Amino acid sequence: MKKLLLGLVSLFCSFYASAQNEILTNQAIIDMLELGFTEDIIVTKISTSKCDFNTEIDALKSLKEKGVNSNIIVSMIKAAKSIQENEEYANDAVSGIFIKEGEKMVRIHPTIFSGTKTNTLGSALSYGIADAKIKSTMLGTTSNNIVNTTLPEFYFLFERNRNNISLSDWWFSVATSPNQFALVKLETKGKRRELETGKVNIYAGTSVGVNEENIIKFRITEINDYEYKVVPESPLKPGGEYCFFYQGSIPQGGYNNQAVFDFSISKTCKRSNAYPVGSYVFVFIENKIKKCLIKDVNVENGEIYYTGETSTFKKAKWRESSCSLDKEELKATILGQIDDVQCRVIKKYNNGMTICISKELTPDQIKKAKDAFSLKGKIMFNLEGAEGKGEAYAGIDDGFIIIYKSNEFIKL
Structure with missing residues (x-):
């Protein structure tokens, strides 16, 4: 009994492996027809299998003579055309970052x-305790790439053939995912x-990174192994300058990372706006x-405001x-x-956070907040209403x- 069971398992595994490697040909279609399979089964088999059909005129003539009907032949032609298009795309596929504008990429x-x-x-005024920022610059106050929406859809296309790394477009041969890039807001000066691509401290040395x-x-949506759609989690600011910056490893042999998209x-x-009219959200009021409940949306000084009502039908704006x-x-x-000043986190980083406050804290109140909330790392304080602009009026960094x-600079 045990030998019989092992034999059946072995037979099933052999059959499964054969089915996985099966490729439909013209002869396979003729064989299925002779075995009595109906048209719908054959068409379904074509659409769900690997195919290698010959659709030249003489081959189609032979299929017709063997009794293969027009619907099956059409399915075979479509399958052959799809394979050809995929092969051409794989050979000619471009790589890079694209923005979707209407139907155009x-x-x-x-x-x-x-x-x-x-x-x-800043480093000099703090006797070398504060960091000196390293900034890479680009000519021009605006990019040549103009985007006409605050929630753009980007498409990352990576090289299918990773053996050929070009000097001009090497990022997409080395990288495999948009996670190896950072979307960064640029400063215009x-x-x-x-x-900002690094910082220097006379005690800690030099660190590299945005x-x-x-x-x-x-947010990343995988289309296939080589294509991804990327959309910012929140709307970007009209008039803002941005870039994608590669943060992965750099190949040897004359390659450098001195460019951004x-x-x-x-x-x-x-x-x-991130939330549509008619939807419910939780609000800090x-x-x-x-x-x-959101009833209307307005833009004021570059910031999005919603108006609506609470669950008790009280009007609100936020x-x-x-x-x-x-x-x-x-x-x-x-x-x-802290002394009736509300404090909440609006952004977290690996080395700190940005805190939104209802009104300015004095240096003594900032010290109290540091102890009360156990704040560590680099802390930025933004006044309510300026949080979307990324403008901090005060901060804590390196003990100051x-x-x-x-x-x-006030020592803690």
Whole structure:
């Protein structure tokens, strides 16, 4: 009995392996027809199998003579055409980052850095304790790649043949996923755009990488092994400058990472709201979390505001940054109060966070907040209403409270 069972298992495995490697040919279709399989079964088999059909005129004539009907022959021709198109696409497939504009796909070409600079003022004023930022610069106040929506759809296409690495487009032969790129907000200074790519500290040395505060999260949808759709998690700012920056390993042999895939959001495009009218969201209002119905959306000073009503039909107005579909997610952002000043987290990084406050904290109150909330790493304080602009009025870094508008350093 045991030998019989093993024999059946072996036979099934052999059959399964054979089925997995099976390729339909013209002769296979004729054989199925002679065995009495109906048209719908044969057509289904064609659509679900690997095929290698000969659809030249003489081959089609032979199929007709053997009794293969027109519907089956049409399915065979379509399968052969699909295989041919896939092979041509694989051979001719382009790689890079593309933006979808309507039905058209537009390539985003890389822009090379024009130079680098190091800001040593903050380091000098703090006697070398604060970091000196390394910034890579690009010529021009705007990119040549103009995007006309605040929630753009990007498509990352990676090389199918990874044996050939070109000097001009090597990113997409080495990388395998958009996760190896960072979407970063650029700063505009004078007639150029800047990207922080590292920092120097006389005690800690040099570190390389973009500033996490300027990184924008995005959602990835896998289309196939080589193509991905990328969409920012939240709307980008009209008139803003952005880029995709590669953060993976760099191959040896003359390759460098001195370029980014930059783009500008048109100043005239209307900012897209993350939540549609008629939906319910949880909102931080009057120091409480309330469920609200969105009835209208407006843009004020570049910020999205919603108007609606609470579950008790009370009218309310709130910023997009103050709401979420997830109540627990919103609750987790609330730190508490310092002398009646509400503090909540609006962004977290590996080495710190950005905190939104209802009014400015004094240096003594900042010290109290650090102890009360056990704040560690680099902390940025944004006033409510300025959180979407990414502008902090104060911060904690390397053992100092920094008041940015007066460039004042206060030791903790």
